Every structure is written in C-alpha cells, then in structure tokens.
Amino acid sequence: MLLNLRQVTFGYRSPLASPLDMEVQAGQVVALVGENGSGKSTLLKTLGGMLLPLDGSLELEGRPLAEYGLRELSKKVALVRMGLAAPAEMTVREFVSLGRSPYAGFLDGRSREDEGIIDSAMDDMDVTLFASRKVAELSDGERSRVYLARALAQQVRLLLLDEPDAFMDIPRRKNLFVTLQKLSREKDMTVVLSTHWVDYAEKYADSILAFTSKGMLEFAPASRARELGLLSWAEV
Amino acid sequence: MRRTVLGFVVLSLCVVALSFITLVSGPVDVSMGGLLESPIFWDLRLPRVAAALLAGVALSVSGLSFQTVFQNPLAGPFVLGISSGASFAVALSMLAGLGFGRFGTLGAAAVGSLAATALVLGISARFRNNTVLLVAGLLIGYFIDACISLLITWSDAESLRVYVSWGMGSFGRLTSDGIWIFALAVAAGLVLIGASVRYLNGARLGDDFARGLGIRVSLYKKLVLLGASVLAAAVTAFCGPVAFLGIAVPHLAYLLFRSSNHRVLLPGSALCGATLALLAGLLPEYPLNAVLSLVGVPVILWVLVRSTRRGGL
Numbered sequence A: 001m002l003l004n005l006r007q008v009t010f011g012y013r014s015p016l017a018s019p020l021d022m023e024v025q026a027g028q029v030v031a032l033v034g035e036n037g038s039g040k041s042t043l044l045k046t047l048g049g050m051l052l053p054l055d056g057s058l059e060l061e062g063r064p065l066a067e068y069g070l071r072e073l074s075k076k077v078a079l080v081r082m083g084l085a086a087p088a089e090m091t092v093r094e095f096v097s098l099g100r101s102p103y104a105g106f107l108d109g110r111s112r113e114d115e116g117i118i119d120s121a122m123d124d125m126d127v128t129l130f131a132s133r134k135v136a137e138l139s140d141g142e143r144s145r146v147y148l149a150r151a152l153a154q155q156v157r158l159l160l161l162d163e164p165d166a167f168m169d170i171p172r173r174k175n176l177f178v179t180l181q182k183l184s185r186e187k188d189m190t191v192v193l194s195t196h197w198v199d200y201a202e203k204y205a206d207s208i209l210a211f212t213s214k215g216m217l218e219f220a221p222a223s224r225a226r227e228l229g230l231l232s233w234a235e236v
Numbered sequence B: 001m002r003r004t005v006l007g008f009v010v011l012s013l014c015v016v017a018l019s020f021i022t023l024v025s026g027p028v029d030v031s032m033g034g035l036l037e038s039p040i041f042w043d044l045r046l047p048r049v050a051a052a053l054l055a056g057v058a059l060s061v062s063g064l065s066f067q068t069v070f071q072n073p074l075a076g077p078f079v080l081g082i083s084s085g086a087s088f089a090v091a092l093s094m095l096a097g098l099g100f101g102r103f104g105t106l107g108a109a110a111v112g113s114l115a116a117t118a119l120v121l122g123i124s125a126r127f128r129n130n131t132v133l134l135v136a137g138l139l140i141g142y143f144i145d146a147c148i149s150l151l152i153t154w155s156d157a158e159s160l161r162v163y164v165s166w167g168m169g170s171f172g173r174l175t176s177d178g179i180w181i182f183a184l185a186v187a188a189g190l191v192l193i194g195a196s197v198r199y200l201n202g203a204r205l206g207d208d209f210a211r212g213l214g215i216r217v218s219l220y221k222k223l224v225l226l227g228a229s230v231l232a233a234a235v236t237a238f239c240g241p242v243a244f245l246g247i248a249v250p251h252l253a254y255l256l257f258r259s260s261n262h263r264v265l266l267p268g269s270a271l272c273g274a275t276l277a278l279l280a281g282l283l284p285e286y287p288l289n290a291v292l293s294l295v296g297v298p299v300i301l302w303v304l305v306r307s308t309r310r311g312g313l
Helices: A040-047 A070-074 A092-103 A112-124 A140-153 A170-187 A198-204 B002-024 B039-069 B082-094 B101-126 B130-154 B157-167 B178-194 B197-203 B207-212 B217-239 B245-257 B262-281 B288-309
Strands: A003-009 A020-024 A029-033 A055-060 A077-081 A158-162 A190-194 A207-213 A216-221
Touching: A020 A207, A020 A216, A029 A040, A029 A170, A029 A198, A040 A077, A040 A158, A040 A190, A070 A077, A070 A092, A077 A140, A092 A112, A092 A140, A092 B197, A112 A140, A140 A158, A170 A190, A170 A198, B002 B039, B002 B245, B002 B262, B039 B178, B039 B197, B039 B217, B039 B245, B039 B262, B082 B101, B082 B130, B082 B157, B082 B217, B101 B130, B101 B178, B101 B217, B178 B217, B197 B207, B197 B217, B197 B262, B207 B217, B245 B262, B245 B288, B262 B288
Parallel strands: A029 A190, A029 A207, A077 A158, A158 A190
Antiparallel strands: A003 A020, A003 A055, A207 A216
16 A cells, blocks of 8 residues: 555644545556646645655555655655646756656766666657757746656656646647556656646546545546546536 | 756856956956966956956845835845945944944945944834835935935045055956955855745745745744845945846846746846846946946846846746
C-alpha cells in the first residue's frame, strides 16, 4: 500500500473536512474534485508532508509521513503547482534539472545518469524541443508540461498535482490525462491530481476523492463515483 | 557549455592581465628588473591589486547571493541597509571616537553589518513578503544615514575629513599586513555561500519549492545571508562603502553566461567583479566610487542594450 490514511483531518487551524479514510495502491491515479475553496490544495499539501495532519494517521509506504527526513521525503513525494513563477534567466533544461537536486551532492553537480533521467523526463512530457528556451517565455500550457517534467525527473513514488490542466486546451488536457495514466502504470507511481474536469476524472482516474458538500469528503472507485453520488454537486 | 568555458577563460585572462598592469604601472617608475626588490611593489602595488581582486569578488558574490535569496534583482548589501550598518559602526569609531580596540575598523564594520543583517532577517521572518523586506531595508538605510549625518554635525574637521575620504572608497588603503585578514574574511564568506549552492539553485523559485527538493531552507538561508554580510562587511572595512558592484555584476554574469545555475554564476560573477574592480583601480588618483560608476555603468548598459537587441532579455 503506497498511501494509507486513517481518520485524517487537515486544515490550518480547524479541520476543513470530515475525517478521511483512504488506501491507494502504487501506480494508481486519484482525481481530487470539489468546488473552489473546498480545501483541495490544503489536502495536497498535507499528503505532501508540507502541512501536518490535524489528527489521524497518514502513512506513506507503511511509514508515518512525519517520520521521513526532508531529503528522504523529497525522493518519495513531489507537489507541482502551476502558478509558480520561474526566474527570468532559467531555461527549460535547467528547471527540469532541479528535479535531480534531492539526489545531488554537496556542490549540486549532475552525473551522466542524472542527465539521462532529465532527458527522458523531458521526452515523457514532450518538452525536449524547447529545452533551451526560457521557462518564463513559454505559453501557460507549455510551462505546465515543463513543471511536470521536473517532478518526473525527481523520480518520486507519489506525484501530487494541483490543477495541472488549468491552462490547457481540450486536446492537451486529454493528452495530459492519458500521459499521467500511462506514466503511473509504467513507473508504478501514484498520482493524486486536483481538477475541475469531472468527466476526465471519471474516464482516466482509478478513483475519485470528492468534496461532495460543505465539509464532506468521500472516496470511491471512479467507475462507481457517479452512482454513489460523489459527483452530484457537479451536475449541470 | 562551450559558452561557459569560453567565458571563464576570457575573464580569467582579463583578471591576470589587469593584475599585471596594475602591478607594473604607477606614478613612480620602477624598472622591471628591480620590481620585486622595490618596497613600492610590496607595500603599495601588491596590496592595491589584492584589494581590488578581493573587493570585486566579495561584492559580486554577496550581491548575487542577496538577489537569489530575496528573489529580487534589486537586492544587494546597499539596498538592504547592510552596508549602511557597516558605515554606521565605522562612523561611530571614526567620528564619535568610540574605539573598537584591536578590532578596529574591520571589527566595527563587521559588527555593524551583522547587526543590520540580523535586523533584516528578523523582519524577513515576520513578513514573508520580499517587497516588504526591501522597503524595510531601504528605511533602515535612511535611518542609519540620518544617524551618520548627526554624527557628522557633531564631529571635528579632522575626523570628518578622514570619514569623508573613507566614504569615497579606495583600494589604496589596504596595508600589506591587512591583506591576510581581508583574504581570510572573504574566504570565510565564500565558503559559507559555496556550501549552499544546492539551496541557491532552488531558492529562486521560493522557499516552499526549495523545501520540496529536500533543502533545509531556514538553515541555508541563514548561512548564505551570514556569508554575504561578512563579504560586504569586509569590503566596507578595508575599502570603504564601495557601491554599485554588488547590484550590477550579477546581471552582467546572467547575460554573459545565460545560466541560472549558481555553479556557473558564482565563479562567473566573481570573475566579472574582479575584472571591473581592477579596471576601476587603474585610476587610483580619483575616488573609487566615482570611477566604478563611470567605468561600470556604460559597460553594463552596453551589455544590456546589446542583449535586448538580440532578444536575450
């Protein structure tokens, strides 16, 4: 079991939702859906170990998340936020190369193996073509893929994505979900992504975690989410 | 990669050539043969080259570090009030006659700049917004300048003359005994910053991002700020408040090396800074700050304009 949550509550001071029980296998895709402001980003931060749960037990690969050292955790979990502003001089390759930072030595060098991993992460996200362009000059959609490539280069077991599809057009969005599904299987990596696109979540995710109404958080297999009422809040 | 190597080679050659020119030229003609026996060489020219080299390296690396940590291209020891802190302590010792014992001007400058850094750090821990920090740094700078001007009104003509000439900056004040202390202080600052390359490379994207890469942000931020303050303090103590290099040179290095990797930028900035400082030091009869700005501003504007035309910025 990659992720195991028992009665976890999260938030900054008071819990944002009912206690959550959730088990996720390695290689699965979990879609996190809910209205704006329901607590999706806060939950992702909690899963990424940047915010301690208020209560309950949160285990990653059978070990409490709080027991991991900072560097150790960065080899297991990466959180990707699309709103990040990249510095003006940074090229795509330099940015993706940051993903190897947790593995680097004292002087932050990169081995030949690291360079190979960077190359294949850029290939996976289809950004090799503009490797030497500046991140700040890319379109929003291109930049999102570069941000994802950094996380892939980090070779984590748990990839947390905060609305990775926010800036993408429909073909790109479909492509993203297909790619994430494929990568999670190939690399045995679990992906938890928040999204507003419920129909994509239903089609491409293995399970759905939904803020169904004020303070209610429910978890179910994607194939049964609609009949169990997890998506009724999103119906037009 | 080729650009990086070429940049390092060309700049190193510039540094060597300019050092050589500084060593063999001066108001007094010393024959090449007798150069090494001449006291002018050991007591005047060598300290002058050492001062320019160390100050150029220290200010550029310090400026780059501040810009990276605060994610702001305007940050630098002057903007953050750190040089003002050093100046204030030196003014206290020179104008108010407060002796700092055997620590002298260096000790005073170090204490002053570290106190200002502590203040800046305290503010940055309270407000996570870097713009607030820059405004606070500027305000601290103004406040300290006001205190210095009070000290100036109360002081006698002779100590005032000493202080004003210190304020113009000079590479000629370093003595041959002082070289080692200056070099040690600069080495200490460089080691603190060099040990934090992994942090510096992540820091440009914010503390949360760097933490996500497994970097102990609060520890390394303190190490880097301490190192950068020691560098700024050392230069202020030995050469006076040397403006301009700290803020401008990192931008020159970005443009020349087209990289955001501090493994390239740190040595790159150091070499650019040493080159510019040596160039400015070729005119020892004029105030250093004036020459630095007169030589440096056109160079950097030229690079900026050229790279903008090519679409580099």
